[in-house]
Each structure stands twice: as C-alpha cells, then as structure tokens.
Amino acid sequence: MHLLIIDSFYIWEKLILVVFIVTLCMLVAMYATYGERKVAAFLQDRIGPNRAGPFGIFQPLADGGKLFFKEEIIPLASSRTLFVIGPMLAMTTALLTSAVIPWGPALHIKNRNVPFQIADINIGILYIFGVVSLGVYGIMIGGWASNNKFSLLAAIRGASQMISYELAMGLALIALLMLTGSLQMSDIVDHQVHGRWGGFLSWHIVRQPLGFLIFFICALAECNRTPFDLAEAENELNFGYHQEYSSMKLGFYLFAEYINMFISGVVMSTLFLGGYDIPFVNEASWHIDPNWLAVIGFCVLLAKAFFFVFVFMWIRWTVPRFRYDQLMNLGWKKLIPLALLNMIVTAVVVLWMRK
Amino acid sequence: MQLTQRAKQVDRRPMNGWEKSYLPAILKGMGITISHFFKKKATIQYPEQKRTFSKVFRGVQILNRDEEGRERCTACGLCAVACPAEAITMEAAERQPGEEHLYREEKYAAKYEINMLRCIFCGYCEEACPKDAIYLSQTFAQANYDRKGFIYKKEDLLIPNPKEDPEAYRRAVGERPVK
C-alpha cells in the first residue's frame, strides 16, 4: 500500500466518500436522537415525539435548531480554549473511526474499481483502537475544562472506564484476528462473506460468540451507554462531564455519543456480522450491476448497524446502571479473564484445525 | 399470612453459574421491555384529546356566586381553619350600602388567597363552607413562571358572573352540579 500516490480522481473519489460518510454519520446521529426518544417512548408504552412533522420526523431538526439558538455559556472559571476543544475532539474522534469501515462492496465507476471505503489500511483494527482510545480526551478535557467538581469526577470516571474496557475489547478482538489473520477491515469482511448459508456460517458471531459478547459489552462501555453511563449519570453527577456545556457544544457531545453508537454498531457489524454481507443468500450469483450490489450491501450494513443502535437503546431502557466498583470488577475481573480464555481456546482450536 | 393476593414468594436459592452471569436475567428483562414495545400506548394527545375525569375529581378551587352573580363568600374563615395545608388566607370587609348586588351577605372577603403550591386538593374547604362559596373544580392549576403566580388571588378564583358572561360561567362550573 502506498499512502501518498495521488491523482485527481483519487482525490475526488475520496473527498466525495468522506463527505458522504460524514454526512451519513451526522444524519444517522441526528435521527438516532429521534430514535432514542422514540424507542424509549415505545418501551415505556408511550409514543414519543410526534409533533414536529409526521410522527415527529422533524424533531431532530427542531432540537438542532434549538441547540443552535441557545445562549452559549462559557463559565468564567473554565479553561476557555480547552472548553471549546473538548466537544470538538469528541466529535472528531467519533467521526474518525468511520474512515476504515468498508461500507459496501467495491463500486465500479468508469472502469475503475472504487472501494466503498475511505482508507483500506492494513492496520484497520488498530486504527480503530487508536481512535477509540483518543475518544477519552473529549470527555476528559471537557470535564476538566469546566472547572466543576462534578464534571471532573465524571470525566475521570469516564476515562478510567474507557481505558479499562479497551483492554478487554482488544483481547476479545485478538481471538477474532487469529481467525482472520489480518488487521485489514476489508479482509475481515471478505473472510466472512464467503461461507455456507450465504456466508452466515463464517460470520464471526457464529464462530466467536463469547468474543462478540465481550466486544459488545465493551462497546457499550466505550460509548458510555447505560448500564455503563457513569460519566453522565444524572442522578449522581448532575449530568456528568458536560454539565457546564450549553448550546451546540453540548449538542456536539450528544452528537458524538450517537455517532459513537452508530459507528460501534457499524464496527460490530463489520467485525462480527459479516459487514455488508447479506445472510443466507449468495450475492455473487445474482449477476447484477456491482454498483447496485454495493448499494444493497451498504443498506444491509446500515440495517445491521441500526439493529445494534436499537439494541443499545433497548438495553438502556432495560438494565440499570452499574455501581462504579461493579463496573471495574466486571471489566478487570470478569471480561479480561474471559477474553483471555476465549483467546487461548481460539488459539488452540486454530492450531488444531491447521494441523 | 398474605396481605394481598399478588404477594410473591422471593426465591432465595443460591444462583448457579449461568445465573450468576446475570445474562438470563438481563435477557428476561429485555424480553419484558420489548414486549412493551408492541403494547398499546397509553399516551393521550392532550390538548386535542382529554382524559375524562371521574365524578369526584378535585381540581382547582373556585369561589362561587349565587344566581344573581353575587359572591357567596362571607369570609367566615372556616375554610382556612379546615385547611390542613394552611393554604388559605383571607381578609374580611363590611359591605357598604350600594354594594348589595356584589355581595350576598353583609360581610365579604376583601382578599382571598389560596397558595396553590401548598394546596393538596383535599376538598376540606369545600366541606367546611357553610355558604357553598368554595368548590373544587375539574381544572388544573396552570403552570407558571414564578412562585408568586401560584398564589391565586380572589380574581383568579372567582367564577365568572353568570349574568354577565353565562358561557364562561358554565364552562367554569363544568359538569358539576351547582348547589
């Protein structure tokens, strides 16, 4: 792979892709807020927002508009620059992950094979890890810059939680990497596409159920979602690290959270649910235009991601929040040993199979 | 001894390994929540739809008038005495000649205030009133921006004059039979 071989088409292709994906992420995040409210309402036998537009479909726009026009308050005692940088970082890191996701099968435009992926780097998973590990900074900086003890506590809670769960997450993934033998996201997806039952049996969720479970739990923790939302526990810490934030900066934080949710759904789909693979059917035998195939694959991936987003919300309204010591116990004393066990078992099986 | 029919015996057996992972419990909980996802929603689109109140619903107080539109209250203070939340205060005044069309008795309440933040809508005032001057209506105490707004003055409480504005009067009285 050569990083810096650039021609104009390449630049345009990537630029469009970036714009598309970022927009997509934003859009999804917007509607994820709507979805969250709706799902919450439905799970609680309510209807949810339904006034703005049909079924409240314009609710996110209204919320956005409201956030934009709210007064922007920067506390006097805060660290001004960092106070501003915090939400920016949160947003950026949330969006950065999407760069290595293969959103669908490659497109064919003007006889060129255009991968439906911003950067197909060979250390894709590591990249995701790197970016995820940076996600802490948004929270920490924001919480610290607010100069508020609740914010600070929440930030520290959030940071330690994220660091802790990153370990189990990585260990769970190592088992998966043993199966694929590659860190490249497209390779991982390819690895799952071809298999029986239209690829379903080679999905990693089938082969690595425990790994998936651990990864899923860790993803919840990484996204600061209930039951791991200690960083923004309203009834304990007054809204957590973004307590002092208002207006669109708060919006950024909330957005970042939903983007994270979406992206982690996408990542999980990619890693464990075969990415853009449609289960139980063999897409290659359809003989249709690859571009259409890409679109279908993209939709399938989105569907899987939305499913995960839905599950996240579902869990949020089902499971109560952990206490902090329980959280740490779970992370360090349960998930990491489990992940190690999973890793060892996988290693043994892989070696045995290879023999 | 069971106090109710719905009491349930708590299962205190030690959990087995699978249960200790809490996954079954969580899955069960998620099953419960998702079942609610598909249940009929209880929401009422309030301004458009309204919930029908029961006959004994106790809402915001109103000060009643007689058929001629005169205030019934004579500022005897029994309601204030009866109020467990001590939400009612009043000041009495003597009816001056020429005010007979305003007040039914010689004494009337020059000032009558109910603190809606205190009121518990028990209805004791209504029971205590010898003159049928105070009633609990079927409306809500409306939201307000400051605490002062929740101290309802006589003007806020007094029912519209049936002579001058019979339509408003009827609305205020609602279904409730006026004694």
Added chain:
Amino acid sequence: MQNALHIAWLIPLFPLLGFLVNGLGRKYLSKPVIGVIGSGVILASFVMSIWVFMQVKNGNTHIAEYFNFINAAGLKIPFAFQLDQLSSLFLLIITGVGFLIHVYSVSYMHEEKAEHFGRYFSYLNLFVFSMLLLVMGANYVILFIGWEGVGLCSYLLIGYWFKNDEYNKAANKAFIMNRIGDLAFLIAIFWLIAKTGTVSFDVLFSMNGITKLSQADITIITLLLLAGATGKSAQIPLFTWLPDAMAGPTPVSALIHAATMVTAGIYMIARSNILYSLSPFTMHVVAIIGLATALLAATIALKQNDIKKVLAYSTVSQLGFMFLALGTGAYVAAVFHVMTHAFFKALLFLGSGSVIHAMGGEQDIRNMGGLSKKLRITYITFLIGCIAIAGIPPFSGFFSKDAILLSAFEDNKILYGVALFTALLTAFYMFRLLFITFSGKFRGTEEQEHHLHESPPAMTIPLVILALLSIIGGWIGIPEALMNGGDKITEFLSPVIPVATGEAVSHSTEYGLMALSTGLVLAAVLLAWLQFRNYQRREATGLGKVLENKWYVDELYEKVIVNPLRWMGGFLNSIIERRLIDAIVNGVGRAVNYSSRQLRLLQSGQVGSYILLMVLSILLVFVFQFFLRK
C-alpha cells in the same frame, strides 16, 4: 608400600593435641588432669621417637611428604618431615628431656591456679610441638615455622608471670633479639629460593642444589643462617636475651633455654653442614664467634650471684663451645655436646629449681649455703651435673667437650688454648656455684632455714634420671683413642654428617690433651673449693665488678644501639611523624573534609540539580570526545 616412618606425623601431633586440650580446656580441667595430659602427650611422643630412632638406627630413613604447603609460581614447598639420624637424635633429646621436665613441672608449678597451670602446660606442649616441627622439618620453611614457634613459646613462657613488668621486658627482649636473627634467617631462605628454587634439604644438599649456588652465595647464605643461629642460640652479639630469659619458670629455663630451643641454631647449622663446609670463611667466623661467646659468657658467669644467671651464662658459654665445634668442622662433636649438655644442663637447671623451690623462691646464691645436708638428692645430682659440665671423666661432659677441644686443636692451636682456658673457667664457676650454694653455712633468713626441705619425688626422680644420663650420656661417644669403636655417635650420624677425612692427631697427642684438660679442670675445681668452701659475702671490685656487671654488654647495647634507636625513634616520632607524616595525613583528611564540605553543597538532594550536573558532564564528555580529542 609406604615407609613405616610415614606416620611420624603423630610425634608432633601429640603435643599439638595437648596444647589444644590444655589451652582450650584450661578453665574446665583440674590440675592433675592437665598435668597428666601435658606430660602424657610428651611421653607418647617420646615413645614414638624411640620407635623412630630404632627404625633409623636400622637404616630406615625417610622423607615424609604430606601435602603442598606452598605452591605458587613454580615454587613448591611441601609440608614434609625428614626422619634421619640427626633429627631422630634430636627427637629423643627433645621428647625425653621434655618429658622429664614436664613431670618435674607438674610438681614445681603445683601452686599455680588451674587456669594458669593449664596455660603453662599448653605453652610447654606448644613449644615441644614447635621444636619437633623444627627438627623434623624436611626444608627450611618448615624448620622456620618451628623456629618461629619456639620463639613465640619462649616469649610466652618468659612472660609467663605477665603481671611482673620486668618479666615482660625480658620476654620482649628475647622476642625482639630473636627477630633480628630470624630476619637474617628469612633472608637466607629467600636467597636460597631465589637461587635454587627450593628449600628442601635433600635437594639442596645434593649436587643439584649446591651447584646452583656460587661461592659468594654460599658464604652469604651461611653467614645469614649464622646470624639466625646466633639469635636463637644466644651467641655474640645477640646473647644478652638468654640470661634475662631466666625470668620464666625454672623448668622453662631448663627446657627451652638450656636443653632444646637454644640448640636450634646448632641443629640448623649442623643440618646445613654441607653448605658450611663449602665456606671456610664462615666456618672461621662461626668458630671465632663461638669461642668469643664461650669465653665472654664464662668470664661473666664467674661473678654472677643469681643461681639461674650463672647457669644461663654457662649455657651461653657451652653454646659457644658448640659453635666452636661447628666452626672447626666437628659437627658431630657439636651435636654430641648438644646431647650431653641437654642432660646435664637440664639437670643443673632442675636442680637449681629444686633449690629455689626449697628456698621459697630465693635465687641469690649469696643467701644460700650449706644446703647439701637438707637437700641431699638435689645436692648429689647437682654435683653430678657440675662434674659433667666441668668435663671430668667419665662423665658425659668430658667426652663431648674433649671432642670439641680436639677438633679445635686440630684446627688451630690458639683456638685450642682459649677453649681450654674457657673449659677451666667453666669448671671453676660451676664449682664456685656448687660450693657457695651447698657448702658452708646457711646465710639465708630464719624462716627460709626452717622451711628448707627436699623436693617431692616428682621433682627428684627426673633429677635422678638426668643425673644418670649425665653420667652415662657420654659413653656413646668415647673417642677412638680410648676405646675402639666407642665413637658410636659419629658412626650413627655419618649418613648426615660426613666424617672428616683429614689427618687426625695421633692417639698419643690425644691422650696428652685429655690428661692436660682433665688435670687442669681438677685444679680449677680444687681452686674453687679452696676459695668458696666457706663463702662470705663481699663486694666485687675492679675486674670482678666488670664481670659481675657482665662486661657492661647490656649497657653497651643500651648506649650504642638502643639509645640511638630510641633517640631516632623519638626524632622520627616528634619530627617526621608529627610534623611530616601527621601533617600529610591530617592534611589529606582536612583537605578531604574541606572539599567534601564544599562538595556536599552539590548534594542538594534535589533531583533537578543532579540531572543538571549529569547533563553538564555529558556535555563535557562530548566536547572532549568530539572537539578536543583529535
């Protein structure tokens, strides 16, 4: 099949065990037990020595190597014992006489506390051990170990009553004087090692060893060895320690300073006879020193009033005779005299001990007199000793001394004359001692007179045995002139000490010399009897005073050597030491102190400053490395 003599290591082992048991257990063992152990181990060694002697007499000599004592850079010094005629003879003397003296000591020292009693016997045992090591050693180094060991024991025993300051001084004197000789000995050993690479007698005295040494080497080595011997054997100029060494208990004087230790020098030279024979110059020196010592000591002994001092000077004198013998090439005569001297000098010392014991510690003969009636056995044995030492036939001293005189006569007539004169003096002063002590009237206090008693059997029996030996001890060396084949000792020692093949004097001359000496000695004895039969106290004058004060040798040493040394010491102490060395030392200390006080400021305890210094040092190194070093 190992040589039977290989187990000779048991001989020194017994005294060593005795030393360890007595030394370590002296606080726990009772006096009889200590005495039995102390004497028993020597007896065991003695029995072993007899057996060894028998073996050797049957022609079985052996060099027993046990282990490598020193093994460094090509130099190999085995820990080895040489068991031949010479050493077996000395073994007999040492263990035999030693055993008798031990037995004597048990009684003599019985008033000591058990703890000191044990200490005494452990020292004695250690001494015997060292002496055995000395004579058994198959090379100079082992010999030197024993040499030093006996020196140490001598020091310890002289200073046995360590609470007396005078005694400690005497002990120090003995020790220091011995050191001077030992230094020479040590240099000689180093010289030998440097030149030949070995110190083993068998190699050294073979053609291999001798040929590696030039004539000058041999002369120097032998002179150095002689210097060592003069120290140990109390010859001029290192003889003054021996009379002072009488500070120790009398049995110690008998054992160490008469019978055994002082003969170490004789033994060593006799052992090295091959080297000495190759250096005529040294031989002359030895002879002259010996004769001078003999004469000097004899003259001093004439006027001494301390019973032990007289005997001590007599010892020095007799040692001088032995040296004379060595110097004239009569090694056998020297060894023979060592043996006979051991008998009668031990006898005399023990006798004097008995006298002192009877007198309650009194040593001055002027306060004695007429003891012959009270101390019958002591008197008789002492008389025998005197006769023996005076050289009246057929007592042992006659034969050995005659052999010496003969060899002197063969060598040089002047030597003979002086030696004869000295022998006469010997007879004279010994009988003077005898008569003053035992005849006439008692001159001591009432209390002493009342207290006079014969010593217990444990003391008298050794006396009797030694007296017997003093009589018959000489019969193993009857000159050829008197009895054909009578000179057994020369024959016995011939494998070690080659028989001189020079022209012997005729038998008639020998008879003449014998008669001359015997006659003159008898005359001297008579003179002594006349003069001292009824001794009265009077002050010495003139030459007598000089003699009484030992020719002022001690004072001379004091003036010529000790005082300058002391002055130099004082000078060094006050000027060099104080002003120079102390200044340097203190200066260094003060400089370090000062600089450390300054440097201490650097140790602020603050990491930052440490790192700063580190960086600066790195900087310095880099600058040096990259720019200054071309």
Added chain:
Amino acid sequence: MPVNYYIFLCLALFCIGIVGVLTRRNAIIIFMCIELMLNAVNLLLVAFSKMHHAANAAANATAGTDGQLFVFFIMVVAAAEVSVGLAIIVMMYRNIHSVDVNFLNRLKH
C-alpha cells in the same frame, strides 16, 4: 529524506526534553519530558531502521526490522515505567500533597 534531518530533529526533541527536565519542578512534567526524550530516540531508531533498509534491502529483505522492534520494546518499557512511576507520584502526592521534586530531597540525608 536525508537521514541527518531526522537526526537533527530528534536531537532537538531530545534536548527540549532535557531542558524540560532541568527547568521544571513538577514531577509529572519531568516524567513527561522523559517520555519526550524516549520518543525522540524512538523516531531516530525508526529513521535509522529505514536508512539501513534502504542501504541493505538488496542483501537482506528484513534489514532494519530490528530498529523498529527496538522501538516496540522501548514503548513496552516506557509503559511499564509510566505505570510504576505514576503510582509512585500518586503515593508521593498522597504523602506530601505536592508533586514538587524539590520536596523529594531525602537523598540528601
């Protein structure tokens, strides 16, 4: 890129780290400056590794790999060092309520 650019860059970073260590009193900052120095070395190692690869790739396809692996090991050691070091700093803060290294002058006594 000529390798001496990298050398000078790394030297500059390293020296900045040293200056930081020397001029700051906050133990954490000092610690961070040490990390900076480590990273300067890491960068230099990678640059050299690539230099060796460029020079020796023909003879040995994996030439220079060890340079990058050393970086890897340095990172491991740095991580270990940080975990222990920060624990120590926290302890120190707990005890003396300061992270000023000048308070840590026990070495003096």
Added chain:
Amino acid sequence: MNVTQILFWFLSVLALFSALMVVTSKNPVHSVLWLIVTFFAISGHYILLNAQFLAIVNVIVYAGAIMVLFLFVIMLMNLNKSTEPKKNKWLTLAGGVAGGCLLLVLVAALKNSEIKQQVAQVKEGDIGLIKNLGNELFSTYVVPFEISSILFLSAMVGAVVIGKKE
C-alpha cells in the same frame, strides 16, 4: 518541494513547537495536551517513514494510554497553574543553557559526519508493516518479547501494590 517534503517539514515544525510548548506551558494539563500533539507529530513521521504499525501503536500506547494516565493523575491531583511550583530562576536558566549547549554540541559534532549521504527511506519499503515486524518479533525476538511481557506484568503488579492504601 513535493508533498512528502511538505509533510516532513510540517510535522517537524509541529513536533518541535509542541515539544517546546510542553516545556513552557505553565499549566500541567496544557503540557500533557501539547505532548499528545507532539506524539501525533511523531506518529505522523512514522507514517511518513512507512512504519504504520509503530505509528498506530504509538498513538494507542502513548496518546491513548500513557498520556491518559498522565492526564488522569494530574486531574486527580487537581494541579493547575496556581499549584505549579516555581523554580529557582537561575537554575532554570542554567537548565536551559545546558540543554541548548548540548544541542549545539551534538549538532556541531554530527554536522559533518559521513552519515549525511545516507537516506532514510520515506514512503516505501515494507519493513514497517505489521506482518514483517510480527515475523521478526515472534522468531528472532521472541525471548525479549516474552521477557518484556513479564516486565510489564511485574510493573503492573508493582503499580497496584504501590497505589494500594495501607
């Protein structure tokens, strides 16, 4: 100036500037953040050198873990400008001068070294790829790898023990 060179200079300047800011920032939190920027710049250099694995590991380990720990500790201790200890002015000056001199000496010493002709291969060569590094790491360097893992484990245990309250 091609893209690579522009990137090189940009990253170099960024690294140096942020490193300077690390040292000069009064607020420890700012120092940490600038250090993170430095690490990113260095990671950028790694990518430029086609050492992608190291680049991302640098981000994960340094920026993602180590610096979070630093930030964490600083926030825990609530250090800010006012609690930042002031150093002796002269000592500070001496430190700065010493560091500067060191740089000067080193640069002067290496200025004319023959290594100048050597080139660090940029953007090509695949030794920085995880596959090659992995092969080397788990064959030649497997023992150091295991030892370093043990070191790391013991460091973790040590940190926990130190951090534990009695």
